[in-house]
Amino acid sequence: MEMAIGEFLIRRLAECGIDKMFGVPGDFNLSLLNQVTQQKEITWIGNCNELNAAYAADGYARMHGMGAILTTYAVGDLSALNGIAGCYAEYVPVVHVSGALPIHAQYNRTMTHHTLLDGGVRNIQRAVSEFTVAQAELTPENAVREIDRVLLECYQQLKPVHIFIPSDITHLKIEVPEEKIKLSKPYQNVEMLQAATAHIAACIDKAKNPAILIDLPALRWNAINTILACAEKHNIPVAYTTAVAGNILNDHPMVVGLYCGSWGDNGVQEIIESSDCLLGFGLRNSDDTTGYFSGQLPPVTKQIQIQPFWVRCGNPGGKVFNATHMVDLMQALTSASISRKSFTKPLPTVKQTLSADPASHIFEAALWQRIEGMLRQGDILVAETGTSNANLSSITFPKNTTYVTQLHWGSIGYALPAALGCALGAPDRHVILSQGDGSHQLTAQELSTIMRNKVNMTMFLLNNNGYTIERSIMGATCEYNDVNDWDYAGLTKVLDKNNGGTGVVVETIAELDAAIEKARTIKGLFLIEVKLKETDMSEGMVRSGRATMNFDYGVVHPSNDLVVKH
Incomplete structure (x- = not known):
């Protein structure tokens, strides 16, 4: 049967179970985007930038199986690459599709926009190859073979792959198989x-x-x-x-x-x-x-x-x-025959139950305890790299909950777009997000996409005037760890005019408890801006910061003027 190359690629992505594609339009991918929006199997989710799209595809893939992102050549590819690298480090299967230079421009080494103007056409390919397990540069002759090869690698290795599709061949028809793609496990002996x-x-x-x-x-x-x-x-x-x-x-x-x-x-x-x-x-x-x-x-x-x-x-x-x-x-x-005596578990670490005066200012330990208490079976908890993950990874989770963080790659700003992807990958589950103000300022614009798509989400925005995890390492009172104070709760109105979100500011324990009480009753995004002190941090965070300082800066290094204040 005959099918346009772009349509065949979209069909194969859908056969892999993908029903959302994240990304940003650009002149080299518009023809493919037309094909995406003209079919019903995959829904286009436009993001505010390519990095956010990559993070969102990551979160989606963690919930759904495989994810997909579409960018334009070079500028879009490189913007997304940090998020794709995170997928590689964390075993997340994402297909990165790039609308590439038209074949005639590649053959003629034409100096075009979105290139280094040196006639080179391989630099972007070399860059993405370092962070993907398979790559394909499609032509009419190899498209069927290469699409299937790369998608199978993504499925088997649970790592990202990259597909370059030249802008002038997306609508070109070729002979394609009628059979669905075969996604099989690697051979087992x-x-x-x-x-x-x-x-x-x-x-x-x-x-x-x-x-x-x-x-x-x-x-x-x-x-x-x-x-x-x-x-x-x-x-x-x-x-x-x-x-x-x-x-x-x-x-x-x-x-x-x-x-x-x-x-x-x-x-x-x-x-x-x-x-x-x-x-x-x-x-x-x-x-x-x-x-x-x-x-x-x-x-x-x-x-x-x-x-x-x-x-x-x-x-x-x-x-x-x-x-x-x-x-x-x-x-x-x-099923093997093994003779083992019974095992007795050691006593678990006893957690302290904190009591707090409802009128008192919120402190971090009380916040973590309350997030733990609001979790229900089936929830998805997304924690940002830094303070949130350092504390929430040790709470007690109900059955069938999923905890999402980017532990190894650790790119701050990841959590907000990833939470969007999680919500769209598992639309029947409630997403709870915890993110600090420093991280939030890197990817805050994705609140717009969350509200545009009417995603139900409870978000805790920790406003402590800067990078708390960095303060624990060095420069506790230095201005380079400060960020400008925003009206975070007000962003729900600034970034959406259709009432897709609600924002509140809480400073006392009573206000925090009241916000949590109504969190599940609010449709759309519910952003709870939590006012915290700059150096309010747990003993574990202090210990981690000290270890990081010693590892990063050696035996002789500047001291850290950290004084913890709850």
Whole structure:
């Protein structure tokens, strides 16, 4: 059958389950945008800039499976690239489509706008290749093959890909297959799977203190439930890193809590670091997941690294089992014959219940406690990098809630557009967003898109006059950590004339409680501007800031004049 190249690309994206495309129009993508808006499978969501669009596609993909963004060549691509890099670091499958220079301009090396005026046509391609797992430059001859190849890579590796479609071929008709795209898992070798299962079972069987440590890839490949089932079957304690916090319930009989070096939950460091057979699922030993390397995992000879599609036992020279899938391996291991004694969980860290005078000024700890208390089953909580994530990642979550943050890439401003994407990717769920004023000023204009699309969202805007997480590191009272004070609650009127949002300012505990009480009754965006003191921060934030300062600036460095005020 014949179909225009742009229409075929849109069809393939829809077959991948994508029903929203984020982005910004530009002269090299307008012909494709016409095709997007003339079909019914995918809805166009126009964003205020390309970076916000990339963040929104990230949030959407975390909820929906795969996401898509459309930009124009070069200027749009590079604007989005920071968000695409975050997708790469965090295992988020996003398809970045770029309306590229027309083929005749590429062949003739024509010096056009949106280029460096040097006749070069490959610099943007080289730039995006560093942050995507697959790229395609479409032509009429390769379009079918290349579109399917790149989309399959995105699906299998859960990382972003890039498709350049020249502006002069989007409406060109070519022969395309009638069959839907085949999105299959990578090949799995049954013999390797069986061998890996037998070897790991034997290692667990002879170990005195086996343990499991779960990191981000296990969450992204939907392996959590099978891991927990295996752990419960064989009485193996389970800990998780900060990258998974909020997405594993601590009330599971085998879950002992957060491992973050010496910063984790009560008793967890001893269980993990004394293990003589540590099963690490997607383990990546970064500063974020180890409390700035404050712990000491068992020697590699006592570790089994289980990645999404391979297993390594012991040293780099140890046994390696390729072509094995994490989920299938855990299902097989659950059925294996392993003799293990029962395990008794250590007592959990006791949380203090704070009491506060309703007339008193709001302090951070009271805010986190109230956000925890307002969560319901099925909610999505999105926390900005910095103060919000540092505190909300350790709260108690109801069942079937989803916690979203950009822990590893850590680009401030991410959370607001990502919350938009989460809401559009899971429209039947309530989204709660927590973001500081410093981060908000980077991407605030996306409030407009949220209200334009009538998204229901409760947003806590922490107004503490600047970058609190940076104050915890250095320059606690320096002006470079200050931001100009905005009327944040008033932005709901400035950025939308159709009553798509409501804003309130709260300064006392009583005002905060009253706002939370009515949060779920308000349609559209409900922005709660929370007035806080500049250096109001938790002990954990102070500790993290001190560790960051020592790591970033070495043994000899300027001091930080931090005085915490609640």
